[in-house]
Amino acid sequence: TQLLEQSPQFLSIQEGENLTVYCNSSSVFSSLQWYRQEPGEGPVLLVTVVTGGEVKKLKRLTFQFGDARKDSSLHITAAQPGDTGLYLCAGGGGFKTIFGAGTRLFVKA
């Protein structure tokens, strides 16, 4: 059974700090997605990474896919209160997509 473990489960930081959240698996994934979910909303796709070692940047967010395509990280620079939310990683695609439990981030002003 494929599993995605995310860490930390919860993170509370001050505005302006940097942070990294992790998504790890013992399985190889053909692609990996990161979603952000805000309270009362469904998850919204941030990025998809497909190549081992790939790095993608989205403004202050940097996503990296591990060389072996088993893990990924999300780094946020100078976090802002608007970054508050649940960050989910997901592996695979279509109806076989596996979701992690998420990292709940709270950025205090």
Added chain:
Amino acid sequence: GAGVSQSPSNKVTEKGKDVELRCDPISGHTALYWYRQSLGQGLEFLIYFQGNSAPDKSGLPSDRFSAERTGGSVSTLTIQRTQQEDSAVYLCASSLAGAQETQYFGPGTRLLVL
């Protein structure tokens, strides 16, 4: 609208009652998914519809759960004889055909079974 819509947004029901949750996918999306999200848990796959093919029901937790998709568009998830452990957020997503297509999620229905 341009996105996936779900109704109701919130539902409070009594144990033993039946509930119906509705999902309107993005127009033109042939794939539709239902997930359940419990507090502190990841998204739990429930059921998948692709075009006119038979749905993949492998994620449904019990025979109290069923879903249908009429005309290849709107879908209804029905939970019969609800139990307190059914309390969760039920999310619907749709995508274009294909195993690697991006899923677009609706806002979810928050179900509370008393």
